[in-house]
Amino acid sequence: MKSGKKKVSPIGLNDITIVDDAKMRKAITAAALGNAMEWFDFGVYGFVAYVLGKVFFPGADPSVQMIAALATFSVPFLIRPLGGLFFGALGDKYGRQKVLAATIVIMSLSTTAIGLIPSYDSIGIWAPILLLLAKMAQGFSVGGEYTGASIFVAEYAPDRKRGFLGSWLDFGSIAGFVLGAGIVVMISAVIGEDQFQAWGWRLPFFLALPLGMLGLYLRNALEETPAFQQHVEKLEQGDREGLSGGPKVSFKEVATKHWRSLITCIGIVVATNVTYYMLLTYMPSYLSHNLHYSENRGVLIIIAIMVGMLFVQPLIGFISDKIGRRPFIIVGSIALFLLAIPAFMLIISGKIGLIFAGLLILAVVLNFFIGVMASTLPAMFPTHIRYSALAGAFNVSVLIAGLTPTLAAWLVETTNNLYMPAYYLMVVAAIGLATGLTMKETANKPLRGAAPAASNIEEAKELLEDLHDNIEQKIEDIDAQIAELEAKRKELVQQHPRID
Template sequence: MTATNEQNEASSHVPPLIPTQNGTLELHDITIVDQTKLRKAISAAALGNAMEWFDFGVYGFVAYALGQVFFPSASPSVQMIAALGTFSVPFLVRPLGGVFFGILGDRFGRQKVLSTTIIIMALSTFCIGLIPSYNSIGIWAPLLLLLCKLAQGFSVGGEYTGAAIFVAEYSPDRQRGFLGSFLDFGSICGFVLGAGIVVLLENIMGSAHFLSWGWRIPFFLAAPLGLLGLYLRHAAEETPAFQKHLDMMEKEEQEEVSSRPRVSFMEIMRRFWRTLLVSVGLVLTTNITYYMLLTYMPSYLSHNLHYGEDRGVLIIIAIMIGMMFMQPIIGFVSDKIGRKPFVIGGSVALLVLAIPCFQLITSGKVGLIFLGLFILALILNCFTGVMASTLPALFPTRIRYSALASAFNIAIIVAGLTPTIAATLVDATNNLFIPAYNLMVVGGIGIVTGIYLKETANRPLRGVSPSASNKKEARELLAETYEHIEQSVDDIDAAIANLQEQIQELEKRKQQYIDLHPKME
């Protein structure tokens, strides 16, 4: 092992440096989380995320209707691909929104940015319901639809990452996995609500009336949901971690701190490229599986397997309800055993079980279809249950929002194309197992990501003092932190001793070479 590797190995055991007032970590340096503020933060973040996925759920379940309304002259297959393509195109602007809102979030705070993103998201979703059909205004109809989806994509670029950071920075260290899991619990709720409303309206109105005007109603519901989310986010206070970050800037005025960028994007890429790659890998693994199962599968069941639309939708809704119950359980268990086992275990399961699951899905038997989808849903829970608590812990506070938003939304460009790519390939090849092959590739990415992922469970966020839910837990965390420090000092001492031995050995070898040369002394 080289000296550099020795140093890297030693440094990998060292916990991130924790800012303190007097240089010594004491009990008062540990943040005691206010439970009332914590509940407000969880509610505000989860509801905004639910609204984001409410739109995705509605859009995925009415894609067939949107195809007929906005692309009436195309064949059914092209209509489906065009509607899903309109769903995917906004993902191209999400990195722009991620960088924009990420910089603002690191300058002015998380709460202000999240209040802004939910307004844009609610308005753009509401406006989709106002767009006339192609038969009324021609090409302007799909163009206006695309414009609304682009606005959604820009706002969503800062939504999920900001909400995940908001929850992570509020959560006690020992509960971050459990509390963070409610963020994707909210997204699944949004999906279930969107899908349930679509099914209810279709059954009440009938297919003809739903296709004529009823599809607009779910999009109109974004307005009251957005107002409720805005109220909750406006009532929530800034996260303790970000506030402490500002308070630590003793030599600078807070206004000056908030008016300038922290670190350029290029410097983030240079200094944190390994962490960025791990983040991208985790986001790809989670979201490609997510979009394949919850956005593409309703269309796959009805269009490719000729399964009754109502029955297929009900199966997906039942699957999502099951995921809702599993979500907090996996988050809770990850606080006990860590995040890595779920990332690696879920990825291995995806690689091994993707084809068997699609054999069940394509069997034509209701029970087997449900079983295949349910297995995929449990695998997806392994990722969604830990992603919101894992990603924010990978970056320090001062660049957390901008770095994470950049990595997340770069990966989302690829993940967001999942429904369109899957629909196009299945239609072109007539191979119903194309989605399974895609998921196997994703499983391979997840395995590599899990191997390089550093465990973050039960540890403070990078550069932040430990946080606890009460004083008793704070004392326990302080004792554990001292143990980590002592172990880190021992590891560094051992590394230094090894380096000194290597230096002595190199000095001996150097002298041997000198002795062989007549003109060197």
Template sequence: MRPVKKIYKPMNINDITIIDDDKLKKAITAAALGNAMEWFDFGVYGFLAFVLGKVFFPDASPSVQMIASLGTFSVPFLVRPLGGIVCGILGDRYGRQKILAITIIIMSLGTCSIGLIPSYQSIGIMSPILLLIAKLVQGFSVGGEYSGAAIFVAEYSPDRKRGLMGSWLDFGSIAGFVIGAGVVVLISSMISDVQFERWGWRIPFFLALPLGAIGLYLRHELEETPAFQKHVEDMEAESKVNLRNSPKLSYREVAGKYWKSLMICVGIVIVTNVTYYVLLTYMPSYLSHNLHYSENHGVLIIIAVMVGMLFVQPIIGMTSDKIGRRPFILGGSTGLFLLSYPAFLMIQTNSVGFIFIGLLILAILLNCFIGVMASILPAIFPTQIRYSALAIAFNISILIAGMTPTIVAWMVEATHNLNMPAFYLMGISLIGLWTGIRMPETANKPLRGETPTASDRNEAKEILSEHFDTIEQKVEEIDEKIADLERRRQILIDQHPKLD
């Protein structure tokens, strides 16, 4: 059977999608708010780990209480790949907007329900079991949340601003974490320790309900992304059937054809989230339990560092649109290997200034990763499998990274070495270095398999002109290679008596 010849046609200005600025702002706001709520829960849970250990595991020693509460934080990551599979399949079939509306409902209900669970003293073993169920519900919804939100923003963003626009997604993460930590500090400062352990810790979880309602409203009002709409139109034009009935690649075929993209995704997510969980989930317990530092004092320092991260985040995203994404993955990984140990030595000095500097070093390195992750990951997969492939790879990676607080806490308790978190980060940084070397540069390029997108018609004209310049350059390079081959051919002919 002869292969079908692919027909290429010249690109024109109408092939470049112009992104509506108002729709872009709404998409970023809605996506970032959902991400903020996810990390609001992580922030609250991380800063309440010491109290939750007492509430749900009162019979254990303080060390075991902390490990158990952090373990409950980690277990839901086991169900995230399932959530990623379900949400990814549905997201590639029915659209991104619908699935993101569903995930935020499930996530807000799961978070709010934690505040309703009676203590261990009231209902015994059912208390930690209900806590685990609530965390599993969260894990399922979060399995499709970040991937879908990153894709939603990426598919709405102009090619030249995708780094900046994507950085706002994790801006929402940090903001949610800061708000969660700030709420914990505010409530604990207003009531006594006894009142806080009895009922005060529940209040932050109840706030997830109104936050979820706002996020649902914003997401419900959004239109589907231009990239997915175009994908639907193309599929219907080619197959003349509804998209739901079109053939799909199996996961085995996806893994075989896109294994390089999957490995890059796994590497970026692991190095980013391990750093994230060490700094923002494990560190509060490390300061209070292992270093015996004042809980509120330590929390305030971390909050100050995170507020600084908020200002750095969009700067890194915008800079990546100028110099590329790879320099930040490579630079962040190198810094993690060289500076993690000095940073933890500073954190252990019991000096507020040195603790702040140590945390700030880790925070800036984390910014290098989260400032570009949301713009890299969606760009390495084609539209028809983007949600499902990214969600599965992302959540398998999170399954590994999510165990970080529990593993690091156990390592410190088992070895009595306070530097074990630094050694753990140094080992993880090697994954980041390998990924940075292997990954393709995605800055200022269309999403994989897509036509370019622009902010306005003038930018579209510039992109078209650059596209033609690139073609001309490639043609010149091919002409040079042909001329060189002709010369080599003639040399060989001249050496043969029967060839002319």
């Protein structure tokens, strides 16, 4: 009879992954470019929402036009969880690289399609229907894009640099948003507002096609992540958990065994993305429609804010590798709760310097969240379910956050209270604070289910020493628990008359 015990070998230097710098740089570039294209569309869409309302919903009240255009932005978030489940299962079965190549193709084609849709005056009700279909195709592909990209970077990154390297993913997000907004301003300035509303708004969407082709080229040139390769090797050696025929862990089981990670993921994503969409998607319409501020001037202020965010983003990631991710979630949530109303007081003032200061406050708080999100989320789940579990939780959370522009616009219009967005952010801040206080720290630790990863052999030796120290500490803790249980057993035995 065979023994059921599995022999475990001591962990040595050969068990630590040494990350190839060239491959790592390619992985980060390819992942960030896809994310930049996703947010390029968000930037363009947010800044031309007022035009899209006139093109696709003519004849309606200006307030209704804006809400309808923003609703078209929000509705595709309903389809994102389906895309997340679909691409997540594929990513855990076939690998991260193949799925990311597919998502960027769908994203680029659907974004380009928006620029080709005729106006309502030309084809009637089919215009908004086609716009919605294009946005839903985007939503389906984006459902697997960000989570796949964050996992790709996290599984390539060394343990001690995961925060810094992961921060470049959202650097790509902000850069894409700045590029989209900047192109809108440039085209509008060159051809004039009338021509921009007539046909110029289509041009930014056409740029998604060459961006997508470049992203596809870069992603096809990549190798699979080291963590996933290790997982496949284990399966080939007889450990069939998780991959054969697709992930064998149901979402119900994930929710049972990893419910703490799911809740943490939802809290972080809601706090981050509500703030993101409030600042970068809703604020341009808020400034122009509700505060009657010049569209171009409002856009320029937000672009300047976002350029500043680009420089802060990697710094947050770098510091998080030193002090951890939790402090940024906690401090960012407290700051958002305390400063939301003061920030909107400055924005509502109507003075350009104070508007800039109010938006800057929200931007700095947002940096605290996005600077650590891409490195925090992938560390919550083991390798064989990481893509499917994270994609499901992330996209359900984004479904909530994606309603932010529409709900904020509706709340302001129905209550005539310009501070409603601030109250909205305060509720979200409470969610972020609860999440930060209860989450486990993930900085400087190996990904769950993966070997430790280092930049070089010297760092690998340090990681191995830290790992051995951690094992020794765990053994001492277990020994202490055993001694405590033995003492308790002895006490109970003494209380029983027939047990020696």
